[in-house]
Amino acid sequence: MEFSQQLSTTPKSAEERAKILADPGFGDYFTDHTAVVDWTQDASGKGVWHDARIEPYGPIMMDPAASVLHYGQEIFEGLKAYRHADGSVWTFRPEANAARFNTSARRLALPELPTDVFIDSLKRLVSVDVDWVPSGEGEALYLRPFMIATEAFLGVRPSHEVSYRVIASPAGNYFGGELKPVSIWLSTQYARAGHGGTGEAKCGGNYAASLAAQLEAEANDCKQVLFLDPTNDFAVDELGGMNVFFVFTDGTLVTPELNGNILHGVTRSSVMELARERGLTVQERKITIDEWRSAAADGSLAEVFACGTAAVITPIGELKTTDESIVTPETGKGSVAMAIREQLLGIQTGTIEDTHGWLTRLV
Ligand code: COI
Numbered sequence: 001m002e003f004s005q006q007l008s009t010t011p012k013s014a015e016e017r018a019k020i021l022a023d024p025g026f027g028d029y030f031t032d033h034t035a036v037v038d039w040t041q042d043a044s045g046k047g048v049w050h051d052a053r054i055e056p057y058g059p060i061m062m063d064p065a066a067s068v069l070h071y072g073q074e075i076f077e078g079l080k081a082y083r084h085a086d087g088s089v090w091t092f093r094p095e096a097n098a099a100r101f102n103t104s105a106r107r108l109a110l111p112e113l114p115t116d117v118f119i120d121s122l123k124r125l126v127s128v129d130v131d132w133v134p135s136g137e138g139e140a141l142y143l144r145p146f147m148i149a150t151e152a153f154l155g156v157r158p159s160h161e162v163s164y165r166v167i168a169s170p171a172g173n174y175f176g177g178e179l180k181p182v183s184i185w186l187s188t189q190y191a192r193a194g195h196g197g198t199g200e201a202k203c204g205g206n207y208a209a210s211l212a213a214q215l216e217a218e219a220n221d222c223k224q225v226l227f228l229d230p231t232n233d234f235a236v237d238e239l240g241g242m243n244v245f246f247v248f249t250d251g252t253l254v255t256p257e258l259n260g261n262i263l264h265g266v267t268r269s270s271v272m273e274l275a276r277e278r279g280l281t282v283q284e285r286k287i288t289i290d291e292w293r294s295a296a297a298d299g300s301l302a303e304v305f306a307c308g309t310a311a312v313i314t315p316i317g318e319l320k321t322t323d324e325s326i327v328t329p330e331t332g333k334g335s336v337a338m339a340i341r342e343q344l345l346g347i348q349t350g351t352i353e354d355t356h357g358w359l360t361r362l363v
Contacts, residue, residue, distance in 0.1 A: 001037070001052045001117050003124045008032045008056035014131075021134050024170035026310065027142070030057055031129035035121040035166040039111050047111050049164075054124050057167065063152035067159045073149035074204045075104040078309040079266070080140035080171070081126045081362055083133045084350035089126055089363040091143070092348050094119050096266045100202060101145065103264075107201040109158035110147050118145065119360065121166050126362040133363075134170050138179065138345065142171040142310065174310040175223050181317030181328070182306070184239065185217030185225050186289070188321060192227035192237060192261070199237070199261035210240035222320055224306065229261060234289045237261050242308035243268040244316070246287060247280075247336045248295065249302045257284040267307045267344070273356070274340050292319070296326045304328045305337035313341035 011032040012020075020029045034057045041047040068074050077097045081089050098118040105112050122143055126133065133141040145166045149159030173179055190213040193199025198206055213225040217240075224239040236256050238244055243265040246254045253275045256262055272282045295301035304316040315337050319326040331337075346352030347359070 001049065001114075001120065003035065003052045003054055003120065005054040005124075005128065006056065007054075007128070010056070017131060021132070021136075021170055024134055024139060024172045025176060026171050026174045027169055029170060031125075031132040031141070031168040031170075033057055033125060033128050035125040037113070037117060037121065037164045039162040039164065041111075041160040047160075049111075049113065049117060052117065052121070054128055060163075060165075062150060065152035065154055066148070066150045067153060068148040068150065070154065071149070071156060072203070072205045072208070073108055073110060073159055074146065075101065075108050075110060076144060076146035076202055076204065077101050078202075079122070079143050079145075080309060080348070081122070081133050081143060081168070082140045082348045082350070083135045086350075088350075088361060089130060089133050089141075090348070090350065090359045090361050091122060091126075092360075093266050093270070093358050094122060094360050096269070097145075100264055100266070101147075104201040104203060105147065107198055108203050110149065111162055113147070113164055121145065121164070123362050125166050125168055129168055130363050132168065132170055134172075136172070138312070139170070139172050140348070142169045143167075144169065171310070174308075174312075175314060179314065181315040181330075182223040183221060183318040183320055184306075184316050185213070185220055185222035186319055186321040187213040187216065187225045187227055189213070189216075190225075190227070191230060192240070195231065195260060197261070200258065200263055202263060207241065214240050220320060226319060228289055229259075232259075232286065235286045236289065236292065238263060239306055242306040242311045242314075245271065245305050245307060245337075246292070246295075246301060247303035247305075249300050251280050252283060253280045253336070254283045254285060254287050256287060259286075265308055267309055267312070270344060270358070271307055271313065271340055274343055275336070278336075278339070280336070293324075293326055296328065302329065303331055303335050303337050312345065313337050
């Protein structure tokens with residue numbers, strides 16, 4: 001599919017861009033362009049993707065009755081573009097994100113997008129906004145593909161008109177400032193997902209459902225919320241926006257199994273692969289809050305960390321709730337989490353050889 005291109009007549013100046021890139025933070029600034037592909041279903045039910053284009057970044061004109069605004073028919077993805085030392089720009093396992101996007105699309109009754117269109121949209125957007133790809137340590141251009149139901153219709157049924165878009169945002173540490181262990185809030189009142197729900201889809205509704213608990217977390221000086229499954233012995237599900245891993249002193253790495261509630265993280269699966277290669281025993285299994293508590297108490301729990309595209313790998317120093325605090329020992333720079341983080345970032349930024357075939361060149 002060919003993308004047409006309309007360049008912005010008011011791009012940010014080189015000075016403005018340099019100021020943003022000096023301290024990008026996460027999710028505050030956006031590049032000058034956006035990629036768009038529309039989808040329309042005709043009366044016979046046949047849907048077609050059409051009008052692929054790069055256009056200036058700006059507000060979306062949408063009917064107030066558009067179904068995304070009422071029923072949340074929406075999905076998204078997150079991946080990053082990394083600058084290598086020779087100036088080339090690469091992304092990490094985009095076909096995995098494209099596949100997950102289509103899994104999410106099926107769950108939200110949205111049309112699937114061909115993988116080549118997904119990857120081309122990233123290439124086209126990053127080519128035109130290549131000056132926005134940062135080169136600082138741990139920095140990248142965060143790419144946010146998303147799909148929204150744009151038909152103006154208030155009946156509850158899948159939209160006949162959809163828009164696929166990609167925006168890009170220069171990104172540093174998701175949690176701001178220097179990387180350091182974060183405190184996590186254990187939500188006892190709210191769940192993020194239920195069996196048969198949308199937990200493993202990457203849809204806005206899951207994140208909206210996490211926000212009341214996220215407010216509680218922030219009020220208690222915590223950066224993220226841990227959600228449990230109250231119908232499954234209070235098993236650990238995931239954090240508001242990332243997967244969670246446990247390292248035990250016997251060299252076992254444990255992460256909750258994919259049970260329909262949990263997002264199939266691309267970083268999650270990469271961490272498991274790198275950990276296996278390092279000789280760790282990797283287990284995807286149920287891990288309850290009781291096990292977490294007792295392993296921390298008897299000293300068999302060595303580390304806990306969060307992972308995701310945005311978070312990369314971030315150590316969890318403490319799990320807090322109203323009446324308890326479970327502290328993870330301080331293992332600092334010698335930790336498994338930090339070693340895998342360095343390896344992953346090294347592969348992504350081209351300083352460590354990509355022996356897995358995980359990188360795709362964008363520019
Ligand atoms: C990502 O890691 O890319 C996400 O979509 C999670 C969100 C918390 C930023």
